[in-house]
Amino acid sequence: MTSIHATPSSAALIEIEEQWGAHNYKPLDLVITRGDGAWVMDVEGRSYLDCLSAYSAVNQGHCHPRLLATLTEQASRVTLTSRAFRNDQLPHFCEELASLCGMEMVLPMNTGAEAVETAIKAARRWGYTHKGIPADMANIIVFDGNFHGRTTTIVGFSSESSYRDGFGPFAPGFTRVPFGDLAAVRAAMNAHTCAVLFEPIQCEAGVIMPPDGFLRELAALCKEENVLMIADEIQTGLGRTGRLFACDHEGVKPDMYVLGKALSGGFYPVSAVVSRNDVLSVFGPGTHGSTFGGNPLGCAVARTALAVMQEEQLVERSAELGAWMLSQLQTLSHPDIVAVRGRGLILAIELSVPARPYCEALMQRGMLCKETHDTVIRLAPPLVVRQEDLAWAVEQLRAVFGREQHVSSAA
Numbered sequence: 001m002t003s004i005h006a007t008p009s010s011a012a013l014i015e016i017e018e019q020w021g022a023h024n025y026k027p028l029d030l031v032i033t034r035g036d037g038a039w040v041m042d043v044e045g046r047s048y049l050d051c052l053s054a055y056s057a058v059n060q061g062h063c064h065p066r067l068l069a070t071l072t073e074q075a076s077r078v079t080l081t082s083r084a085f086r087n088d089q090l091p092h093f094c095e096e097l098a099s100l101c102g103m104e105m106v107l108p109m110n111t112g113a114e115a116v117e118t119a120i121k122a123a124r125r126w127g128y129t130h131k132g133i134p135a136d137m138a139n140i141i142v143f144d145g146n147f148h149g150r151t152t153t154i155v156g157f158s159s160e161s162s163y164r165d166g167f168g169p170f171a172p173g174f175t176r177v178p179f180g181d182l183a184a185v186r187a188a189m190n191a192h193t194c195a196v197l198f199e200p201i202q203c204e205a206g207v208i209m210p211p212d213g214f215l216r217e218l219a220a221l222c223k224e225e226n227v228l229m230i231a232d233e234i235q236t237g238l239g240r241t242g243r244l245f246a247c248d249h250e251g252v253k254p255d256m257y258v259l260g261k262a263l264s265g266g267f268y269p270v271s272a273v274v275s276r277n278d279v280l281s282v283f284g285p286g287t288h289g290s291t292f293g294g295n296p297l298g299c300a301v302a303r304t305a306l307a308v309m310q311e312e313q314l315v316e317r318s319a320e321l322g323a324w325m326l327s328q329l330q331t332l333s334h335p336d337i338v339a340v341r342g343r344g345l346i347l348a349i350e351l352s353v354p355a356r357p358y359c360e361a362l363m364q365r366g367m368l369c370k371e372t373h374d375t376v377i378r379l380a381p382p383l384v385v386r387q388e389d390l391a392w393a394v395e396q397l398r399a400v401f402g403r404e405q406h407v408s409s410a411a
C-alpha cells in the first residue's frame with residue numbers, strides 16, 4: 001500500500017487514477033503537487049503558470065497565506081455545527097457578503113450547483129407567493145449555451161447533449177431561448193414566468209458575451225414584467241471580468257446573485273445566493289437547507305477571501321491586466337485563430353481547429369490552460385498574477401502560434 005506521503009511519478013499516479021477513479025473528466029496529463037500564487041508545480045518539480053485558476057475558484061492565487069492562516073486557525077477551533085445550532089462566523093459572513101453586493105440577505109450553500117438550485121427554488125416560491133402563479137406552473141427562462149452546474153434539474157435545461165444525454169427524465173418548468181436575444185426572451189415570457197436565469201458572460205460556452213446593452217434591456221424587461229433576474233456570477237463574479245460583478249459593466253443590479261468558486265479562494269467549497277429580503281424570505285424553517293451550508297470553517301475562509309479580494313485590489317488588477325493581455329492577444333496572427341475576446345482576466349482565443357493540441361503544446365512550455373467547447377482556449381489566470389508572468393505567457397503563445405511551429409490539429 002502506498003503512503004499518501006510518498007511521491008510516485010506522474011505516470012504512476014495517472015495510472016492509479018485511471019484505474020480507480022471514474023472517468024468523468026479528461027484532464028491534461030500533469031499531476032500537480034504544489035501551488036503558490038499563479039504558479040503550480042508537478043510531482044517531477046516542473047513549474048507551470050496556471051491560466052485556468054480552477055475555473056476562477058482560485059482568483060486569490062494558490063495557497064494564499066492569509067487564507068491558509070484563516071483555514072488552519074478556524075479548523076483548530078470549530079469546523080461544523082450544522083444549522084441546528086448557530087456559529088459565530090455565519091453572521092459576519094452574511095453581513096459582509098450582503099453589504100459587498102448591496103443586498104439584504106444571504107443564503108449559504110457549498111457548491112455552485114447547489115446555489116443555483118437554491119435560486120431556482122426561491123424564484124419559484126416567490127412566483128407563487130408574490131406573483132400569484134398557479135401551483136406548480138412557475139416557469140424560468142434560460143439560455144442556449146448555458147452552464148449552471150451538473151444536478152439533474154440543471155442539466156435538464158442545458159443545450160449541451162454531453163451534459164444531458166442519458167440522464168433524463170428532466171424537471172419541467174424551463175424555457176430556453178437564444179443567448180443575447182431580447183425579442184426571444186420577451187416572446188417566451190408569460191404570466192407564469194417567475195425568473196430569467198443567465199450568465200452575464202457564458203464562460204463554459206467559450207467566453208461568449210451578449211450584445212452590448214442586452215443585460216440592461218433584460219433588466220428593464222424583467223422589471224416591467226415583474227420577473228426576477230437571477231445572475232449566475234459563479235465564474236464571472238468577484239472581480240474576474242474587471243468589475244466586482246460582470247453585470248456592473250452595464251450598470252445592472254439583478255434581483256439575485258448566485259456566487260461560488262472564488263467566494264472561498266479555492267480553499268473550501270462555499271457558495272451563496274445573495275438577494276433582497278422579499279425574495280429570500282420565501283424560505284422559512286424547514287423549507288431548505290444543507291448540512292455543511294454556512295459552516296464556520298467555510299464562512300471564515302470566505303470572509304478572508306473577500307477581504308483579500310478587496311485589500312489586494314484584485315478587481316482593479318483584473319481590469320488593468322486583462323486590458324493589457326487582450327491587447328497582446330490581438331497581436332497574435334495565425335491562420336487557426338478566428339477571434340480573440342474577453343473582459344478583465346477572462347479571455348478567449350477562438351480557433352478554427354480543436355484547441356486541445358494547442359493546450360498540450362502550451363503545457364509542454366509550462367503554461368496551463370484548458371480548451372472549452374473544443375475550439376476555444378480560455379485564459380483565466382489567478383487575479384494575483386504578475387504582469388511579467390502574463391508577458392511570459394504571451395511569449396509562450398507567440399511560440400506556439402508561430403507559423404514555423406504550427407501545431408497539427410490531427411495530433
Ligand SMILES: *Cc1c(COP(=O)(O)O)cnc(C)c1O
Pocket residue numbers: 055110111112113114116147148149150199203232233234235236260261
Ligand atoms: C462552475 C459553475 C457552476 C457550478 O459550480 P460547481 O461548484 O461546480 O457546482 C455554475 N455556474 C457557473 C457559471 C459556473 O461557472
